[in-house]
Amino acid sequence: MDTYDAAPIASFFDAYGEREWDRFGTAPLDQGNLHIHQHYLNRFVEAVMHVLDAGAGPGRFTIELAKLGATATVGDISAGQLAQH
Numbered sequence: 001m002d003t004y005d006a007a008p009i010a011s012f013f014d015a016y017g018e019r020e021w022d023r024f025g026t027a028p029l030d031q032g033n034l035h036i037h038q039h040y041l042n043r044f045v046e047a048v049m050h051v052l053d054a055g056a057g058p059g060r061f062t063i064e065l066a067k068l069g070a071t072a073t074v075g076d077i078s079a080g081q082l083a084q085h
Helices: 007-016 028-044 058-069 079-084
Strands: 050-054 071-075
Touching: 028 058, 050 058, 058 071, 071 079
Parallel strands: 050 071
Antiparallel strands: none
């Protein structure tokens, strides 16, 4: 059985840096993906909710959660992404 090693994943996203923030704003497909995420956040998240944003990256969706009035607890495998957050 293979053993899970988080280090390569964390290293990739640490090096990926600000591109993680920008990836939803470049290509039309990415913009559509962002729109779909925002649609479902708006549909299902209410101001009284406390939401776990696992894989929060630089915080794009954490900001959307805050705009909706929700409280968020965030985490990410990448210390570099959390530093941007």
